Amino acid sequence: MAIEFTKYHGLGNDFILIDNRSSSQPVITPEQAVQLCDRHFGIGADGVIFALPGKNGTDYTMRIFNSDGSEPEMCGNGIRCLAAFLAELESESRQSNQYRIHTLAGVITPELMTDGQVKVDMGIPRLLAGEIPTSLCPADQKVINQPLEVAGKTWDVTCVSMGNPHCITFVEDVVAIPLDNIGSQFEYHPVFPQRTNTEFIQVIRPDYLKMRVWERGAGITLACGTGACASLVAGVLTGRCDRTATIELPGGCLQITWSEVDQRIYMTGPAKQVFQGKYGI
Numbered sequence: 001m002a003i004e005f006t007k008y009h010g011l012g013n014d015f016i017l018i019d020n021r022s023s024s025q026p027v028i029t030p031e032q033a034v035q036l037c038d039r040h041f042g043i044g045a046d047g048v049i050f051a052l053p054g055k056n057g058t059d060y061t062m063r064i065f066n067s068d069g070s071e072p073e074m075c076g077n078g079i080r081c082l083a084a085f086l087a088e089l090e091s092e093s094r095q096s097n098q099y100r101i102h103t104l105a106g107v108i109t110p111e112l113m114t115d116g117q118v119k120v121d122m123g124i125p126r127l128l129a130g131e132i133p134t135s136l137c138p139a140d141q142k143v144i145n146q147p148l149e150v151a152g153k154t155w156d157v158t159c160v161s162m163g164n165p166h167c168i169t170f171v172e173d174v175v176a177i178p179l180d181n182i183g184s185q186f187e188y189h190p191v192f193p194q195r196t197n198t199e200f201i202q203v204i205r206p207d208y209l210k211m212r213v214w215e216r217g218a219g220i221t222l223a224c225g226t227g228a229c230a231s232l233v234a235g236v237l238t239g240r241c242d243r244t245a246t247i248e249l250p251g252g253c254l255q256i257t258w259s260e261v262d263q264r265i266y267m268t269g270p271a272k273q274v275f276q277g278k279y280g281i
């Protein structure tokens with residue numbers, strides 16, 4: 001069997017996009033997704049994203065497998081890539097610049113802007129320990145500046161769910177963090193029953209943060225959209241940053257706003273097509 005795919009990236013966070021509009025189940029298994037994501041023996045990507053038919057009145061459904069085959073609830077850079085992919089698939093028949101996408105994190109709305117960027121209504125962040133989930137605090141409490149022992153050190157962490165779990169810690173120098181040694185110790189820490197994504201943030205100015213990320217199910221990536229949103233929320237909750245900020249990641253910058261009006265998060269960034277192909281499974 002040969003799978004047709006299109007490769008996209010959002011700031012170097014790269015994905016294999018599959019047109020799955022004729023079926024409500026992904027056309028490949030999580031094990032096959034691991035094979036496709038392999039950078040030596042496959043196509044190479046941080047994840048595989050499926051464009052499925054919409055549910056409950058939405059235009060489409062997004063499902064995603066991480067490069068380890070696990071299925072996350074949401075992907076910020078991925079949903080911008082999905083919006084660009086859908087626009088390409090629909091081409092002439094496209095009626096709107098906005099899509100309502102059903103995800104495991106709820107309905108998410110990306111909008112294609114005239115300058116080529118994609119702006120996404122990422123919804124309302126969830127802050128209670130039970131929603132992350134984490135056992136760091138009682139289920140009905142927010143997890144703000146809580147001590148967490150990892151790799152022989154105590155880190156002050158703040159946890160935010162953007163549908164998927166994030167553990168954020170603020171550091172003096174983000175470049176000095178030995179991410180490849182400690183990232184997986186955060187991901188698999190017993191206080192996170194569904195594992196976690198982890199963001200290390202250096203505040204350059206209240207409206208400019210520098211971030212490095214270890215992603216659940218993918219390891220070090222060049223960018224993480226949900227992680228950038230969660231980090232801005234953590235910065236606001238801990239009094240470190242403004243409600244609108246640029247987040248600089250190794251792959252480039254995202255603009256994030258946590259609206260005071262509707263409490264929703266808005267993320268703006270690029271989505272670029274790289275190549276198309278067929279992969280024999």
Ligand SMILES: N[C@@H](CCC[C@H](N)C(=O)O)C(=O)O
Pocket residue numbers: 013066071072073074075076077078164165197215216217218221223224225226227
């Ligand atoms: N890179 C993504 C997040 C993808 C999912 C994540 N690895 C998880 O398991 O939660 C983004 O841009 O948000």
